[in-house]
Amino acid sequence: MSLKDDFFIVIKNISHRKLRSWLTVLGVVIGVAAIIALVAVGRSLESSIEKEFEDFGSDKITIVAAGGNLPGFGTGLTTKDVDAVKNVKGLEYVEGMLYESGKATHKEESINVFFFAWESDNSKVLFDDFGADFSAGAPFETDSNKIVIGSRVAADLFEKKLSLGSKLEIEDEKFEVAGILEPVGNPDDDSLIYMPMGVARELFDKEDDVSFMFAKVKPGSDIDEIADKITAELKKERSEESFNVITPEQLIEQVGTVLGIIEGVLVGIAGISLIVGSVGIAGSMYTSVIERTRDVGIMKAVGATNNEITAMFLIEAGLMGLVGGIIGVMFGFLIASMIGFAIAQAGFTFLEITVEPWLVLFGLAFALIVGMLSGFFPARQAARLKPVEALRK
Amino acid sequence: MAKNSVIRLDNVWKTYKMGEVDVQALRGLSLEVNDGEFVAIEGPSGSGKSTAMNMIGALDYPSKGSVYLGNHDITKLSESQLAVIRGRKIGFVFQQFNLLANLSAMENVALPMMFQGVSPSKRRERARNLLESVGLGDRLNHRPSELSGGQQQRVAIARALSNNPEVILADEPTGNIDSKTGQAIIALLRGMHREGKTIIMITHDHKLAKFADRIELLKDGVIVGGSKK
Ligand SMILES: Nc1ncnc2c1ncn2[C@@H]1O[C@H](COP(=O)(O)OP(=O)(O)O)[C@@H](O)[C@H]1O
Numbered sequence A: 001m002s003l004k005d006d007f008f009i010v011i012k013n014i015s016h017r018k019l020r021s022w023l024t025v026l027g028v029v030i031g032v033a034a035i036i037a038l039v040a041v042g043r044s045l046e047s048s049i050e051k052e053f054e055d056f057g058s059d060k061i062t063i064v065a066a067g068g069n070l071p072g073f074g075t076g077l078t079t080k081d082v083d084a085v086k087n088v089k090g091l092e093y094v095e096g097m098l099y100e101s102g103k104a105t106h107k108e109e110s111i112n113v114f115f116f117a118w119e120s121d122n123s124k125v126l127f128d129d130f131g132a133d134f135s136a137g138a139p140f141e142t143d144s145n146k147i148v149i150g151s152r153v154a155a156d157l158f159e160k161k162l163s164l165g166s167k168l169e170i171e172d173e174k175f176e177v178a179g180i181l182e183p184v185g186n187p188d189d190d191s192l193i194y195m196p197m198g199v200a201r202e203l204f205d206k207e208d209d210v211s212f213m214f215a216k217v218k219p220g221s222d223i224d225e226i227a228d229k230i231t232a233e234l235k236k237e238r239s240e241e242s243f244n245v246i247t248p249e250q251l252i253e254q255v256g257t258v259l260g261i262i263e264g265v266l267v268g269i270a271g272i273s274l275i276v277g278s279v280g281i282a283g284s285m286y287t288s289v290i291e292r293t294r295d296v297g298i299m300k301a302v303g304a305t306n307n308e309i310t311a312m313f314l315i316e317a318g319l320m321g322l323v324g325g326i327i328g329v330m331f332g333f334l335i336a337s338m339i340g341f342a343i344a345q346a347g348f349t350f351l352e353i354t355v356e357p358w359l360v361l362f363g364l365a366f367a368l369i370v371g372m373l374s375g376f377f378p379a380r381q382a383a384r385l386k387p388v389e390a391l392r393k
Numbered sequence B: 001m002a003k004n005s006v007i008r009l010d011n012v013w014k015t016y017k018m019g020e021v022d023v024q025a026l027r028g029l030s031l032e033v034n035d036g037e038f039v040a041i042e043g044p045s046g047s048g049k050s051t052a053m054n055m056i057g058a059l060d061y062p063s064k065g066s067v068y069l070g071n072h073d074i075t076k077l078s079e080s081q082l083a084v085i086r087g088r089k090i091g092f093v094f095q096q097f098n099l100l101a102n103l104s105a106m107e108n109v110a111l112p113m114m115f116q117g118v119s120p121s122k123r124r125e126r127a128r129n130l131l132e133s134v135g136l137g138d139r140l141n142h143r144p145s146e147l148s149g150g151q152q153q154r155v156a157i158a159r160a161l162s163n164n165p166e167v168i169l170a171d172e173p174t175g176n177i178d179s180k181t182g183q184a185i186i187a188l189l190r191g192m193h194r195e196g197k198t199i200i201m202i203t204h205d206h207k208l209a210k211f212a213d214r215i216e217l218l219k220d221g222v223i224v225g226g227s228k229k
C-alpha cells in the first residue's frame, strides 16, 4: 500500500466526518496560533529592545541615585557628584541631567510635559549620543530660552501644531522652538522638551540637583573597569553607597530576564492550549477507531496488515495535526500582526513584529508531531483488532 | 495427501470463552477442499458454520488442530502474514456484504488490490471490468448506500475476485437478499466455478447447498455427513 493510497483512504474518512474533523483540528489551530502569536510578539519585543540598546551604544554609563535603576527615578545626586566622577580617567565626558515636569502653554492651551535639561556646551554631542536626529532646526548651544522638542510635542500634544520658531510659555517664561526631533518610536521619549541646563536650574529652582548622570567612555577603554572606578570615586565623595552605576550590559541582562519570564509564561499558556488540542485529537481518533471497527475488520479480511492499519490512523491523526498547524500558523501570524498594529497605534513604533521562519517550521512540526503522538495509541488499538471480532461489530 | 488440496482442516477445535463458560464451536472438524471444487457447508444455525469459515479464511486461529491453506499451516503464521495470504488467496463474500460505506463501488472493488500494491491504473481497469462482469457497469461510482442489497452483494463478489484468488469463500451470501436476487448471486458463483475457481459456500439452506458439487453437513461443530453429485 503506497503513501498515496493511505492519503486516499484517510481523506475519505476525514471528509466523511467533516464537522467533527474540523472541531478536532480547531483545538490544534488554537494551540499553534497561540504559540506563534505569543512567541512572535515576545521575540519581537526582545529583539526590538536589544536593537534599541545597540543603537544607544555599549560605551555609555548611567549613574542614578539608589532607589531606581532607570533614568528619572530616585533622587539625591548633585553637581558635586558629577564633579567627583569627572576625576575618573578614561571618560570622554560625564554630564549631569535634570528631568522635570511642568506646564507648557501654546496659544492658550496648557499641558503638562516632561523636560530634559543638559549643559548647552556639550549639547550637540549629547543629542547625537542619545540617538536623536533633527527633522528641523539644530541643538541649543548657549544658555538662552531656546528649546528642542520631541516629534509628538510638535505634532500631537497641542491642538495647534508647533514648528520651528514657534513660541511657547513654560512656567510663565517665553521660549522659542529651535529644533524638532525625528520620532524615536517611543511615545514617552517623543513627548519630551529639551532645554539648556542653565535655564532649567533657574526655571525650576533646582540649584544643584541632578536626576541622573550620563557618561561616555573613551574608545578602547574597559567599561566595567571604569564603572568600578566611578563607584569607588562616588563612595569616597558620598561616604555611602546610595547610588547605582549601570552599564548597558547590566541593563540588557535585567531587561532580558524580565522578558524571559514573560516569554516563558506565554509559551506555557500556549503549551497548555496545545495539550488541550492533542487531547482533542486523541479523543477524536479513539471514537474514530471505535466507529470504524467494522471497517478495520473488512480491510483486514481483504488483506490489510497491522502495520498498514497503524499507518492509516497515524497519517489521519498527523494530517489533522498538520492542517491545524498550517491554519494555526496563519492565525498566529494574523494575531501577532494585530498586536503589533495595536502597539504601534499606542506610539511604540520601534516594535517590529516579525514571524521568523524557524518559528513557522517549529509550529508546523510541532502540530504534526502532536497529531501523530495523539494518534499513536488509538492507531495501535485499531491495528490490534482481531478481524473476526471487528467483523462481528 | 489428496491431489491439489487448496484447503485442509485437520481435527480443528475452536473454543470460545464466554466468561466462566467454554463454548465449543468446533469439535474436531476435518475437511479437505480440492482445487476447482464447489463445496457447500450446510448446517443449522449455531452449528459452527461461521466459525468454520473463519478458520478456512484464515481470519482466526484454531484452539487445536491445524489449518492448511495450500501448503501454509496458518497456525504457524503471524497475523500480518495471514493478512497477506488472505488478501492474495481468498476472496470473501459475507452475508452482510461488508463494503466500506465511504468508498464507491469501484473503490471497494479496488481495495484488496491496494493492499497488494497493484498500480492505480491497473486497479481502476480491473475494478471496472469486474463490476461490468457482475452487471454493474453503470454503477461504478455509486456508494453502497445508493445500491440495493443484491447490487451490494454483486459489488462484494467483484471485490472477492479482485486479486484473482484461488478460493472464494461465501458465508450465507444470499442471507440478506430476496430469493430472486439470491438466484442471480448463486448464478454468479456458479459462473466463477465454471471458470475454474474453487468455491466454498456456507449456508443453512439445503436448496442453495444443492447448487454445489459436494455438500458437507455440519452439526455441533463436526461434519456429520455429506453428499456428492
Ligand atoms: N466470538 C464468540 N464468542 C462466543 N461464542 C461464540 C462466538 N462465535 C460463535 N460463538 C458460538 O459458537 C457457536 C457456533 O457459532 P457460529 O459459528 O456463528 O455458528 P453458525 O454460523 O453456524 O450459526 C454458537 O453457539 C455461537 O454462540
Ligand SMILES: [Mg+2]
Residues within 6 Å of the ligand: B049, B050
Ligand atoms: Mg453464521
